[in-house]
Amino acid sequence: MASSSPAPPSESKKPRGKMADWFRKVLSKKSKKMPTSAESTPSDVSQPSSQDDPPRMGLSSAVSSTPPPPPEGTTSNAGSSSSSSSSRRWSKDYDVCVCHSEEDLVAAQELVSYLEGSSASLRCFLQLRDATPGGAIVSELCQALSNSHCRVLLITPGFLRDQWCKYQMLQALTEAPGAEGRTIPLLAGLARTAYPAELRYMYFVDGRGPDGGFCQVKDAVMRYLQTLS
Template identity: 60%
Template sequence: MAGWFKALLQKPRKSPDPSSHVDGAPAYLPSSPSPPLQRSSGSLPRSLTNSPKLVTSTSWIASRPDSARWSKLYDVCICHSEGDLEFVEQLVAYLESQPEHFRCFLQLRDSAPGSAVVTELCNAVQNSHCWVLLITPNFLKDPWCCYQMHHALTEAPMANGRTIPVLKDIDRRDYPRELRCIYYISVVLQENGFRQIKETVMRYLQDLCQNPRSRD
């Protein structure tokens, strides 16, 4: 065996950089349309570990009645499977208890009694700034969840920060193909996941209020 080839085989492999591991790392949607993933047979959805500085002051969304925030009834619509209702109720309670008082649409709570479910959902999607898609094993098996996902994507096909996929208890390989050009949030610790969702919604609303015409 050639000496150079033998030496190559014996060369120790470089250990992976722990900073490149995305599971559990902060993952935020960009304020501009997400760049498409490079074409690859093994391409996976990506999360961001570095994001622009977030202005934490609530003055940009709290006071002026003519703010672009009030152009819609809800700040965020939660799209989920009924099997994940407990987690979603905790998320909604968290968002609504924040100083920003996020206005959330939760279907079982906020739909008008006796109204058509499809109509209520369509109205909620159209009247929300952002949509959280809770992607779980239950979500993937539920045709109704797929309908919700496609309706949100139809409303904002450029994925300009309004669609917020949240991965929970699934392998990244099972992430829906329709969402693979959109950055996601991976929930490992619930507290961190809730905080990342809040900051993503805040970033979108902040950009909306500062540049309302760019979001038309």
């Protein structure tokens, strides 16, 4: 009995290598026909950041925060301005130096009493009251003029006759040569034509008023003191 030999492979079957190539071609054609989804690569997906990347600022951190209050012990601008004004006023011994003749001592005392007793509590220098006993008259006067913010010249007929008063007037003008409000002439008992020529460029206070011009003198001193701020 003759042995049967295995049948040769059918020619219709494809080799394995060709089958794999054919299968890959079919898959590639299907992938090309499939539409790409817009959701496949969303733009808002956060990517992992490396540790070296700086952290992103959120909305709350982008808005500037309110600066912290100043540390204790610091003063505001208003407080420092007020302190500066006060220190400049107290840098001199007197607010007003009253220059007068000996025969007008009573009128000068009344003026000083008014200025010191007012709500402003102005510090006044009156020579016969405040000069240092034993001190040189000229030195005491020059020191008082330089240590006073303002000078009031009580100009009367006695003032114009006294050479010492004329020296006081010239010394006061030397300390404050311009019309700065520091030298305040108070004209009392004199006509305007008798006003000293050295003071013609300055306005004077007319002492013929009910209070002798004392209130106007006080207001003039206070206006100057306010300029120190």
